[in-house]
Every structure is written in structure tokens, then in C-alpha cells.
Amino acid sequence: MEKLMERFLEQSAQAEDSFYRMEEQRLQAEDRRREAEHARELHMLQMLGQMFSGVSSARPASSSSTPSKTASLARPPTFSGASQSLTRGQSAQLRRPSPQTDCLTQQSQVLNRDQQALVFERYYGLGSTSHRDMDDDILPLIKSIVPPLTSKKHKGQDGRIGIIGGCQDYTGAPYFAAISALKVGADLSHVFCTKDAATVIKSYSPELIVHPVLDSPNAVEEIEKWLPRLHGLVVGPGLGREDLLLKTAKEVIEKSKARDIPIVIDADGLWLVTQQPSVIQGYQKGILTPNFMEFTRLYESLHHEPMDSRDHQRNVMQLSVAMGNLTLVLKGEQDLISDGSNVIPCSIEGSGRRCGGQGDLLSGSLGVLAHWAHAASAAGTLRSVNPSVVAAFGACCLTRQCNSQAFQRHGRSTTTSDMIQEIGSAFKKLFES
Numbered sequence: 001m002e003k004l005m006e007r008f009l010e011q012s013a014q015a016e017d018s019f020y021r022m023e024e025q026r027l028q029a030e031d032r033r034r035e036a037e038h039a040r041e042l043h044m045l046q047m048l049g050q051m052f053s054g055v056s057s058a059r060p061a062s063s064s065s066t067p068s069k070t071a072s073l074a075r076p077p078t079f080s081g082a083s084q085s086l087t088r089g090q091s092a093q094l095r096r097p098s099p100q101t102d103c104l105t106q107q108s109q110v111l112n113r114d115q116q117a118l119v120f121e122r123y124y125g126l127g128s129t130s131h132r133d134m135d136d137d138i139l140p141l142i143k144s145i146v147p148p149l150t151s152k153k154h155k156g157q158d159g160r161i162g163i164i165g166g167c168q169d170y171t172g173a174p175y176f177a178a179i180s181a182l183k184v185g186a187d188l189s190h191v192f193c194t195k196d197a198a199t200v201i202k203s204y205s206p207e208l209i210v211h212p213v214l215d216s217p218n219a220v221e222e223i224e225k226w227l228p229r230l231h232g233l234v235v236g237p238g239l240g241r242e243d244l245l246l247k248t249a250k251e252v253i254e255k256s257k258a259r260d261i262p263i264v265i266d267a268d269g270l271w272l273v274t275q276q277p278s279v280i281q282g283y284q285k286g287i288l289t290p291n292f293m294e295f296t297r298l299y300e301s302l303h304h305e306p307m308d309s310r311d312h313q314r315n316v317m318q319l320s321v322a323m324g325n326l327t328l329v330l331k332g333e334q335d336l337i338s339d340g341s342n343v344i345p346c347s348i349e350g351s352g353r354r355c356g357g358q359g360d361l362l363s364g365s366l367g368v369l370a371h372w373a374h375a376a377s378a379a380g381t382l383r384s385v386n387p388s389v390v391a392a393f394g395a396c397c398l399t400r401q402c403n404s405q406a407f408q409r410h411g412r413s414t415t416t417s418d419m420i421q422e423i424g425s426a427f428k429k430l431f432e433s
């Protein structure tokens with residue numbers, strides 16, 4: 001009987017393995033098909049672009065007043081370039097119903113290369129630009145990465161996001177991150193947490209897919225099985241600092257890097273990075289979102305000296321460079337975003353209410369936006385700018401807007417759950433109006 005059982009289990013494991021192998025092959029084939037489709041779409045866009053530039057160059061000189069300025073801005077500012085290659089899973093989410101409607105949608109939504117360069121030139125070049133102007137300038141870039149909602153898409157195309165976190169002490173943080181990802185527009189949100197956290201997290205929301213694997217003996221393999229299906233990963237909310245969990249998180253990060261998946265690292269994930277910076281150093285699709293304490297720890301670990309807190313902008317730049325031009329978000333009264341080339345502040349109005357979990361809303365949203373931004377970059381929709389920076393700025397704007405709206409309703413009693421309720425309308429106000 002025991003032998004029979006053993007054989008049965010072995011056969012089930014083999015069947016499961018072959019299912020995942022086939023599933024991966026299917027996804028790869030689907031990605032290749034979509035890449036080809038994108039190439040066709042891109043070609044049509046270029047042709048349309050040539051037609052439009054033909055029309056605009058035929059206009060009287062007065063209607064295009066800045067030809068020389070535009071020409072000089074066509075060069076990207078000193079900005080770490082993002083890979084233009086299509087990667088697994090990324091191509092999927094920008095697929096649209098037909099090349100023709102796709103072209104038209106993109107044409108109306110997207111800033112051209114010169115305009116994108118101009119936005120960033122203004123950020124980086126003009127110290128006198130007010131923050132309000134900056135926010136207004138960069139918002140169109142974020143709008144350009146938001147995939148349109150069409151009836152032709154299938155579930156999963158707008159993003160499948162994974163959260164690595166959730167342990168006995170912290171069940172709220174991974175929930176906040178995962179539900180925020182869904183509310184921003186991901187189709188599926190997975191939480192990989194410890195066994196004892198799983199039932200609790202499931203009970204918060206039937207919308208989340210919860211895997212109680214983080215403390216299992218074969219945690220890495222269990223999570224790795226899902227990686228081919230994930231478009232973005234958020235590591236850290238409610239992860240805790242147990243060595244075993246951090247080791248698993250580290251290996252999952254390594255495997256995700258090998259798959260070119262955008263990775264946001266927050267909270268206890270940053271504890272891991274502080275101990276072992278090389279785990280994410282130099283990975284251009286990595287984004288770190290430290291609060292001030294997390295930032296200080298990381299800075300001091302890399303620079304081996306106390307941080308001088310008088311100049312946050314300089315510190316953010318320095319740390320980003322030390323991390324291999326990784327995109328960093330130092331959260332605070334002003335969120336400071338840098339990829340080592342310069343610093344973009346996000347200071348749209350929030351409120352004075354600082355309830356726990358706001359950072360989880362930010363990291364969960366960022367998981368989705370990072371996927372959208374890198375997909376847009378791979379498809380050629382977002383050019384001359386670092387997709388991670390655009391995504392980070394979008395997530396900061398959204399978090400602060402949610403905070404402001406929730407505060408207007410609830411004042412001092414505002415909680416992160418109240419902010420999450422505001423994601424839909426805040427998103428619409430910022431990115432869809």
C-alpha cells in the first residue's frame with residue numbers, strides 16, 4: 001500500500017512537472033507570436049509617424065516654433081537606458097485588438113520621442129522648474145504606459161504580480177501590496193507567504209491567490225514554478241527577518257533576475273539588500289523603495305560611514321550610483337526618485353496622516369506600473385526615459401493622491417484600507433483624465 005502510494009505521489013509530481021514545462025513552452029510560444037505582432041505594429045507606427053512628420057513639416061514655420069530646440073532634445077538626457085529587447089511575458093500585456101486600432105490608440109496616447117526627452121530635459125536641466133510643473137510634465141509619460149482596457153484581452157494580460165512576504169507577525173503588509181496591485185489594474189495578484197499567514201491573508205480578500213509556501217522546505221522551487229507566469233515581483237512587505245525566509249527571498253530574486261522580471265524591493269526585502277547588496281546591485285529592472293530608516297541603513301552599509309542627513313538629494317544619487325544605477329525611491333515628505341543620473345522629487349499633496357501600510361500601497365502599485373513601463377519601453381512606446389523612474393514617479397503620485405483623498409473623507413482616522421478604497425478614483429484623476 002505504502003509503495004503504491006509512493007508511486008502515485010511520484011507520478012503526480014512528474015505530471016505536475018510536465019504540466020509546468022508545457023505551460024512554460026506555451027507561454028514562450030505566445031510571447032514569440034506577440035513579439036512578431038508588436039514588430040508589425042511598431043512598423044505601422046513608424047510609417048504613421050513618417051506620414052505625420054511629413055504633414056507637420058509642410059506646415060508654415062510659425063506653427064513649429066522650436067525646430068532647433070527639438071532637434072537638440074532628440075538626444076536622450078544622461079539617463080541610464082532601459083533594455084529595448086522584448087522579454088518573456090512583457091509583450092503580452094500591450095497586445096491590442098488589431099494593428100489598426102492599436103496604432104490609433106497609441107498615436108493619440110503617446111508622447112513622441114522628442115516630447116519625452118523634453119520632459120526629462122526640463123526635469124534635469126532647469127533648476128527653476130517648480131514641482132507643480134514637474135508633476136504636470138511627467139504625468140503624460142505615466143499616462144502613456146497605462147494599457148487600454150479593451151474587450152479583446154484575456155485575463156492576465158494587464159499583469160500578473162507576485163508579492164513575496166507575509167509571516168506570522170505581518171499579514172497586513174502583503175495584503176495591502178497585493179490588493180493595491182489589483183486595484184491599480186493588474187489582473188492577478190499572488191501572495192507567497194508562510195503557512196500560518198496564508199489563511200489570515202486569504203480571509204482578508206477572496207481576490208488574492210495565496211500560496212502558503214514561503215517557509216516550506218522546498219520554498220524556492222514552489223515559487224519558481226510560478227515565475228514564468230509573473231510580470232512583476234514585489235519582495236519584502238511583511239516578510240520578516242528570519243534567516244530562512246530572507247534566504248528564500250534572495251534565491252527568488254536571483255531566479256527572477258534571470259527571467260528579466262521587474263523587481264520592487266521594500267520593507268524587510270531592504271533588510272536583505274542591506275546585508276547583501278549584490279543581490280540586486282546593477283539590475284536595471286530593480287527598484288528599491290526605502291523609508292528614511294531603511295535608506296539610512298542601506299546607505300551606511302554601502303558607504304561604510306554615517307550618512308549626512310542634510311542633503312537627501314545627494315544621498316539618493318550617491319546610493320543609486322553605489323547600487324549600480326538602480327532606481328531608488330526615498331519616501332518622505334517629498335519622495336525622491338533617482339537612477340543615479342539625477343533626482344526627481346514627487347511632492348504632490350498628501351496629508352499629515354502617516355498610518356502604517358502606506359508604503360505597501362506604494363510598492364504594490366509600483367509592481368504593476370513597473371511592468372507596464374518596461375513593457376511600454378520594450379514596445380517602443382516609452383523611449384529616451386528610464387521606465388523604472390517613470391513607474392516610480394507614478395506610484396508615488398498615486399500613493400499621495402490616495403492619502404489626500406482618504407484624508408478628506410476620514411481625517412485623523414484615515415487608515416491604509418481607506419487609502420486603498422481611493423485607488424480607483426485617484427488613478428482616474430491622475431492618469432486617465
Ligand SMILES: NC(=O)C1=CN([C@@H]2O[C@H](COP(=O)(O)OP(=O)(O)OC[C@H]3O[C@@H](n4cnc5c(N)ncnc54)[C@H](O)[C@@H]3O)[C@@H](O)[C@H]2O)[C@@H](O)CC1
Binds near residue numbers: 169239357
Ligand atoms: N499591517 C501590517 O502588517 C504592516 C506591516 N508592516 C511591516 O512591518 C515590517 C517592519 O517595517 P518597519 O517600517 O516598521 O521597519 P523597521 O522595523 O525597520 O522600523 C522602521 C522604523 O523607522 C521609523 N521611521 C520611519 N520613517 C522615519 C523617519 N523619517 N524618521 C525617523 N524614523 C522613521 C518607523 O516609525 C519605524 O518604526 C515590514 O515587514 C513591513 O512590511 C508595515 O508595512 C506596516 C503595516
Ligand SMILES: Nc1ncnc2c1ncn2[C@@H]1O[C@H](COP(=O)(O)OP(=O)(O)OP(=O)(O)O)[C@@H](O)[C@H]1O
Binds near residue numbers: 335355
Ligand atoms: N511626511 C510625509 N508627507 C507626505 N507624504 C508622506 C510623508 N511621509 C511619507 N509619505 C507618503 O507615504 C508613502 C509611504 O511612506 P512611508 O514612510 O510611510 O513608508 P513605509 O514606512 O515604508 O510604510 P509602511 O508603513 O508600509 O512600512 C510615501 O511614498 C509618501 O507618498
